[in-house]
Amino acid sequence: MSGPWDAGLQPERAELSWRRTVLAVTAGTVIAARYLGQSHPVFGLLLPLVALVGGLVLLRIGTLRFRRLDARLRAAGSQPSEPVMPGAAMLGLLALMCLLIGVTSTAFIVVTALRQ
Template sequence: MSAPWDAGLQPERAELSWRRTVLSVTAGTVVAARYLGQSHPVLGALLPLAALGGGLLLLRLGAIRFRRLNARLRAVGSQPAEPVMPGAGMLGLLTGMCVLIGVTSVVFIMVTAW
C-alpha cells in the first residue's frame, strides 16, 4: 500500500459524518434551548442563538480540519507528522451542546410535570 489511507473517499465520508452529527446536535440544542427559554423572552432568544453559534463554529472547525487532513493525505509519500484526529476543542464543544440538550430536557420535563 503506497498511500496512508484507503483508495476510497474516507476523508470525505468522515467529514460528511461530522457535518451530519453537528447539524443534528445543533438542531436539537436550538429546540431544547427554545423550550428552556419559553418562560423568559430574553433567554428564549439568546439560548437558541448561542446554540446556532456553537453549531456554526463546529461546522467551520470541521471544514478546516478536513482541508488539513486532505492536504496531508494527498501529499506525495508523506506520513502525517501529527495526529489528524479532531482536536479537543471540537469534541468539547459538541459534548457541551449534547449536555445542554440533556439538561434542558430534564428541566423542561420537571417544569411541565409540576
C-alpha cells in the same frame, strides 16, 4: 494509489458524517432551546441563537479540521512516520454542547416538576 486512503474519499466521507452529526445536534438544540424558553421571552430568543452560533462554529471547526487532515495525509505519503490526526477541539465542543443540552433539560424538568 498514492496514499494510505482511497483517493481522498475517506476524509470526505468523515467530514460529511460529522456535518450531519453537527447539523442534527444543532437542530435538536435549537428546537429544545426554543421549547425551554417558551416561558421566558428572553430565553426563547437567546437560547436558540446560542445553539445556532455553536452549531455554526462546530461546522467551521470541522471543515478546517478535515482540510488539515487531508493535507497531512497527502503530505505524509503512503508511510506516515507519526500520527496525522489534528486536535480534538471539534469533538470537545460537540461534547460540551451535548452536556449543556442535558443539564438544561434536566433543570427544566426539575423546575417544572417542583412547580406542580
